[in-house]
Amino acid sequence: MLKKGLLVVLVMTMVAGLLAGCGGDQDGEGALLDEVVFMTVESPAAAVRQLQGGDIDLYGFDITDPTLFEEIADDPNLDFGLSYGGYSEIRFNTWGPTFDNGMFNPFHDAQIREAMNWLVDRHYIVEEYLGGLGEPKWTFMGKKFPDSAIRYPHIVEEIEDFYAHDPDKAAEVVTERMEALGAELVDGTWHYEGEVIELTALIRADLPPYPEAGDYFVGLLEDLGFEVHAPHYTGAEANPIWTGTHPREGNWNIYTGGWSSPVIPRCSAHTFDQFYTHRVMPWPVFQVLQEPLEADFPELNNASRRLREKDFTTMEEREELFDIALWEAMKFSNQIWICDKAGANPYRADVKTAVDLAGGIGDPAWVWTTHRHEDGEPVGGDLRFAVPNFFVDPWNPVDGSAFTYDNMVNRxxxxxxxxxxxxxxxxxxxxxxxxxxxxxxxxxxxxxxxxxxxxxxxxxxxxxxxxxxxxxxxxxxxxxxxxxxxxxxxxxxxxxxxxxxxxxxxxxxxxxxxxxxxxxxxxxxxxxxxxxxxxxxxxxxxxxxxxxxxxxxxxxxxxxxxxxxxxxxxxxxxxxxxxxxxxxxxxxxxxxxxxxxxxxxxxxxxxxxxxxxxxxxxxxxxxxxxxxxxxxxxxxxxxxxxxxxxxxxxxxxxxxxxxxxxxxxxxxxxxxxxxxxxxxxxxxxxxxxxxxxxxxxxxxxxxxxxxxxxxxxxxxxxxxxxxxxx
Incomplete structure (x- = not known):
């Protein structure tokens, strides 16, 4: 019931959000608050406790735990806004066939990566680990936003049907490709050149549906015959590994992460280039995509580039490019998408703030709207703004930290x-x-x-x-x-x-x-x-x-x-x-x-x-x-x-x-x-x-x-x- 009610509210908000508003201009000048202290509270449960105790005033993270959501909704001292812009991925290190340390990396093979789409039961993850507060997804496009929900739902539905949960098919593809690549299954465990293949999965400990969904995925890989080392890390701990080291070093094979849309994505055409090419993100994990993309996936490379550059003049051309890029991206699968998350963004009842339908309480929504109030009238004062992690990467205004919570301050x-x-x-x-x-x-x-x-x-x-x-x-x-x-x-x-x-x-x-x-x-x-x-x-x-x-x-x-x-x-x-x-x-x-x-x-x-x-x-x-x-x-x-x-x-x-x-x-x-x-x-x-x-x-x-x-x-x-x- 909670799931259905929340999703209905989100859909109605999205429909309203496709219409326009009007602004105003009033007297006075200056910031809304005298001081804002940003601090770290890693656990959503701890954040709710601190909100209830008055130790923090606002939590810049979407709460997806059904029990915590009900606590927030039932507490007269708390308020919240809903957002649907957070989404989860499983990302693969595409370097290979071997790392500098000599270890074989099965995920350098695109067909093995593609097979992971059949291996994972996205519906199970949403129900079991999010309590229904989300929706399974196969593409990066938000399920409630225009390109997925309004323009191309037919393409998305065809992809979802083709890549529906089928663990037997996944196992068949993995076995066929591993053998073709020279690996051997010995006593139920994959070996390469006589050595056990050990995978390293970086499991986020602070980003629902992880770590639970990450451990679930590790179990699926073990069932296929892989040995997996799966440490749990916070975002601040994992980020220097998957973005800060070169893929060839072999520090990781798998990363269970997530992204968020800071604002409602009215057009997603440019995002293919961000996620599937080397042309946007400066980190080595993206830069190494250039060679396999140009050599083996020229259609994806071309369609992605054309969509980013808006190299089309009609909506029909745009749809053709989306169709190519979406299907080719599934075959490339340098990451697979798991789910959109429906979240409550909580704050104290004496605080008002805009909550972006996609980005939640974040940049830039909070900057010009977040304030304290008494009987509905704005007052100044201080605000304690908690986020799950902070100072993840260095801050500079040209190419510094791209981490969501850092950018809540420095943008x-x-x-x-x-x-x-x-x-x-x-x-x-x-x-x-x-x-x-x-x-x-x-x-x-x-x-x-x-x-x-x-x-x-x-x-x-x-x-x-x-x-x-x-x-x-x-x-x-x-x-x-x-x-x-x-x-x-x-x-x-x-x-x-x-x-x-x-x-x-x-x-x-x-x-x-x-x-x-x-x-x-x-x-x-x-x-x-x-x-x-x-x-x-x-x-x-x-x-x-x-x-x-x-x-x-x-x-x-x-x-x-x-x-x-x-x-x-x-x-x-x-x-x-x-x-x-x-x-x-x-x-x-x-x-x-x-x-x-x-x-x-x-x-x-x-x-x-x-x-x-x-x-x-x-x-x-x-x-x-x-x-x-x-x-x-x-x-x-x-x-x-x-x-x-x-x-x-x-x-x-x-x-x-x-x-x-x-x-x-x-x-x-x-x-x-x-x-x-x-x-x-x-x-x-x-x-x-x-x-x-x-x-x-x-x-x-x-x-x-x-x-x-x-x-x-x-x-x-x-x-x-x-x-x-x-």
Whole structure:
């Protein structure tokens, strides 16, 4: 009964979420809270106890245990919101046939990986280990979100039928392939070249349905004749192994993990590239996919690339590509998907917060809505925000920790954003961007919902010759459209984003104010890190940039007073609101905000090969993975900051010298030096909260409200309400 009631609520919320809301603007400015303390509570049961005892105010994790869910629902001192964006996987190490240590890895074989889909009983996992608070899944697409539930349910159903639980078929395929690969079953145990094949499965201890579902999977493998070593790890313990070591080292064969959608995925086309290729994620486990993908799965590689690049013009073409990619992904199965999870996101009754239908209480939903209240009226005060783990990987704003709970702090809370997703339907509202005009090529299947953006169509969209189309890393200059495309070029999409007249009065946390140099710096680094002639070249980013350049046609700063930016691209989305490219200064896969002087500190250390922005480059060079907030990175970054201040250094001076004055540079360097002296870190932001302090041993971080944040604190409270049905 609990399962049915919860799923009905979720479905109704999803239907409502496909409609639009409207915003408001009220008096006042500043953050909603005086201080937010992030801390670690690994166990959901412990978190519920601490919520009940008043020791914490909010838990940033979806509770999937039916008993705990009922406790939360029955407690008058607690409240909760529902989310359906968490999902579970079993991931495989694809390196092989043997590791550097000589051990044979059966999961280098795609057919053995594919067979795991028949081996696992997903329905059993959901019922037995989640108490029905979830739904079995075979593809990465959320079962309640548009691509799976509305656009392509027929494809998903066919896949589910074909890969339905069939352990006999799984055993048959595994046996056939193991023998073909030269393995031998001796007394019920698989051997290779006379040695027992021992698998290592990293079982998450803190991520339902694991560890129980992980132990269940281990039992299935043992029944097939494998010896399995299966230690239980928290996410913080497992992450350095499966993402931080190279697959060839053989530290693991299997990882039972999970992902979450931070916002409602209105379009999933780009996600194939994230999960099945080397073109998005920088970790070695993804980078090694390039060779088998290109050699053995060209259809998946091509369809995935085309979907990410939106290399289609009709919904019929899109469906054909989804059909290819979904089926080929099942054959590739570098991971298999287990279930979506329905979760309760709990908090104290004197707290209000938006709960994203996909992402739950997370970034960015909590940042502009979470507050204390008395009799329904907002009040200030402090908040104790608990998460399951924290400080998993180093924090830097270019290619740092991608872990969900780290990003709850270091993305929007510190950094702000150009456009803001609505937690109820996933549509974007103008945030720092004031308005936008989107022009699409005639016939493109794009719709507009919210009135901050306009949408029109044109038979041809010609890119102006003086727009910036690429970057010459050797000469440190932009390449114009006229240079790159001497015969001219057209685009499928044009966006014109208008910022308010006072955008350059926007304060940064160190006393500086936003400048056009921050925007141009973001544009440059977007190109520069992927270019081999760049001092900060990163091989793990190269494929992503090259893929992006296949779609990118040009950017032009039309005006700086006010700031107006045109973008031309063949990358497009189904919603006009998402087609507005803001160029708000963000970096990396997860769009961390960064400003030219704080980014330069890290750039200088990366260029000197003393630290590296990415984990991949860190391993490649044998230097530290850069951390702006703690640890051994700080004295290195401090050295480069002081040297830059002494020289009044302007990065990329051949370009940025036009946008950053000597006076601005002097002010920025003085400000960040003072900020570092006061706070002991380099994370200068522009969001509603300042990173006051970090405490890695205690795994806590303290944020304080930014008194100069210019927006009304209750500006986004409309996101706390339900969407009206139309």
């Amino acid at each position: 929007r809370a510190l950094g702000d954003m150009g456009i803001l997703p609505d937690p109820r339907d996933g549509l974007y509202h103008g945030k720092r961007a004031e308005r936008a005009e989107v022009t699409m090529k005639t016939g493109m299947p794009v719709d507009q919902t919210l009135d901050w953006v306009t949408l029109d169509f044109a038979d041809e969209i010609t890119v102006p010759g003086d727009a910036w189309a690429d970057w010459d890393a050797k000469e440190q200059r932009f390449i114009t459209v006229d240079e790159k495309y001497p015969d001219g070029v057209t685009a499928l999409r044009k966006s014109v984003v208008y910022y308010p007249d006072d955008i350059f009065d926007h304060p940064l946390h160190d006393g500086s104010t936003l400048s056009v140099g921050d925007f141009v710096m973001g544009m440059i680094v977007y190109f520069d890190r992927g270019k081999e002639d760049s001092p900060i070249f990163d091989l793990s980013y190269q494929a992503e940039l090259e893929s992006s350049l296949n779609m990118f046609r040009g950017v032009r700063i039309v005006s700086t007073e006010p700031l107006i930016i045109e973008t031309y691209s063949d990358l497009w989305y189904l919603d006009a609101e998402v087609n507005a490219t803001t160029w708000w200064p963000v970096y990396g896969t997860y769009d961390w905000s960064g400003f030219w002087h704080m980014i330069t500190v890290g750039k200088l250390a990366d260029a000197a090969r003393e630290l590296a922005f990415s984990n991949f480059k860190s391993d490649e060079l044998g230097v530290g993975w850069m951390d702006y907030t703690k640890g051994e990175s700080l004295p290195i970054l401090e050295k480069h900051m002081n040297q830059a201040a002494e020289e009044n250094y302007i990065p990329y001076a051949s370009v940025l010298g036009e946008f950053i004055s000597e006076d601005e540079a002097a002010e920025r360097w003085a400000n960040i030096q003072a900020f570092y002296e006061e706070h002991g870190h380099f994370w200068v932001g522009a969001g509603p909260y300042v990173l006051k302090s970090v405490h890695p041993i205690e795994t806590t971080a303290v944020l304080e409200g930014f008194a100069d944040y210019p927006d009304p604190p209750d500006q986004w409270f409309f996101m706390l309400g339900e969407l009206e049905m139309e």
